[in-house]
Structure formats: C-alpha cells, structure tokens
Amino acid sequence: MGPVSTASAPPARSAVVVDDEEPLARLVAGYLEREGYTTTLCHDGARAIALLREVGPDLVILDLGLPGLDGVEVCRQLRTFSDCYVVMLTARTDEVDTLIGLSVGADDYLTKPFSPRELMARVAALMRRPRRAASVAAAPPAAPALEVGDLSIDVDAREVHRDGHLVALTRTEFDVIAAMAARPGRVFSRRALIDTVWGPGWVGDEHLVDVHVLHVRQKLGDTADAQRYIRTVRGVGYRIGTGA
Helix, strand or coil: CCCCCCCCCCCCCCEEEEECCHHHHHHHHHHHHHHEEEEEEECCCCHHHHHHHHHCEEEEEECCCCCCCCCCHHHHCCCCCCCEEEEEEECCCCHHHHHHHHHHHCCCEECCCCCCHHHHHHHHHCCCCCCCHHHHHHHCCCCCCCEECCEEECCCCCCEECCCEEECCHHHHHHHHHHHHCCCCCEEEEHHHHHHHHHCCCCCCCCCCHHHHHHHHHHHCCCCCCCCCEEEECCCEEECCCCC
16 A cells, blocks of 8 residues: 555635525536535525625625625625625626626626636636735745835735835736736736736626726726826727836
C-alpha cells in the first residue's frame, strides 16, 4: 500500500440561490452542485439577508424581482458585509433595472429566460479571479503599488487609496481599475477590459463594462465634466493615467 497523502482537499465553494421561482432555483442549484458547490436556496428577499450573513457564500445568484425586499435592496445590504460574487437574474429587459442592479454591486447579470449553461459559464469566468487569501498565498513577493496621480492601487492587498483614504470597491470594480492602472495611458476598449477582467471566453452585453466604470468613477469622485482619473475616449473606450 502506497503512502497516504496528508494534503487536505480544497474546501468546497458555497453558493446561495435567491429566487422566488422555486423550480428555477432548484434547477440552478443542481447545476451548481454538479460543479462542486454546496448550495442553499432561499425564496424571499427579507430572509435572504440573515441567510447570507450565516452562510458567508462565495457566490450569490440573486433574482431582481423578489417579493417584499427586491434583489437591488438585498444586494445593497449584502455589500455592507460581503464581497462575494453576485450574478443578478431579471425578467425585466429594460436597461434601467439592469443598471440599478449593477450599481449596488452585482458583478454580472442575465435576463430570463436564460440557458443554465450560460449562467455556469459566467460563474466560471468570475471564479477564475481568486479570493485575496488564495492569490496572496500563491503570489510572488509583493509588487509595488500602482500610482496614478493621488491614487494608490495595491494589487496584492486589493485596495485603492485616494489621497490616502481607502476607496470601497467591489472585487469587479477593483479588477477594472487595476487592469487600466497597470497600463497607464493605454486606451482600453470594452472588449479589451472584458478579456482582461472577465476572461476571453466571456459572452454577453459588453455595456456591462460601462456600468462598472461608471460606478468606479462615482466612488473616485469623477463626474462627466471632471474626469480626473478615468477618461472616456469617444468611440474607442477608456483610459487612466497619462493623458487622462
């Protein structure tokens, strides 16, 4: 009999599916479980808050149109205590709902009806960006912070400071600004940012980038008239740093 390995298996990722359509919630949970997630279901927005605090999931699949407390408010409250990935589901196709959902910290969204395989592809793209603990453990010696004017972007700590003050960003917002700050002066198209942040296999509405950039700008104090950090290059994309 060969030697017994003492290495422990990596902990299973956990997911919470919050959707009042119970058959759909069970379907999504089944796909997640086949990918190795431990999954918890919830069908009510108000109950979801306490459950999310208790479970501390890696991933939340969150319906926008929940009874009582809707998905936007659930996501808003979730972001006060968790930086887990959030994929928003919506049966409403108008852009305002989508933008509101993303503005409170959702990382991605899908419009119902959707393919579960597409959902899992989106989830896989998010999960390719590891948590801070995992990335720091496997990382080489700390890299110097990226400096853009009075912005300091610490890639290892995943923190952004403006004039010495911490700017609270979601994981995806941090990844967007860090990608641009690594190449100051370069103009990034939406597709280039998607390939860098979400991965080249990501398929969906590329305007997702605009929403995340808008939210980063708001947190940095940028406005349409005063683009101090991230400038729109009309017809091309966005740039930060030199010439911005």
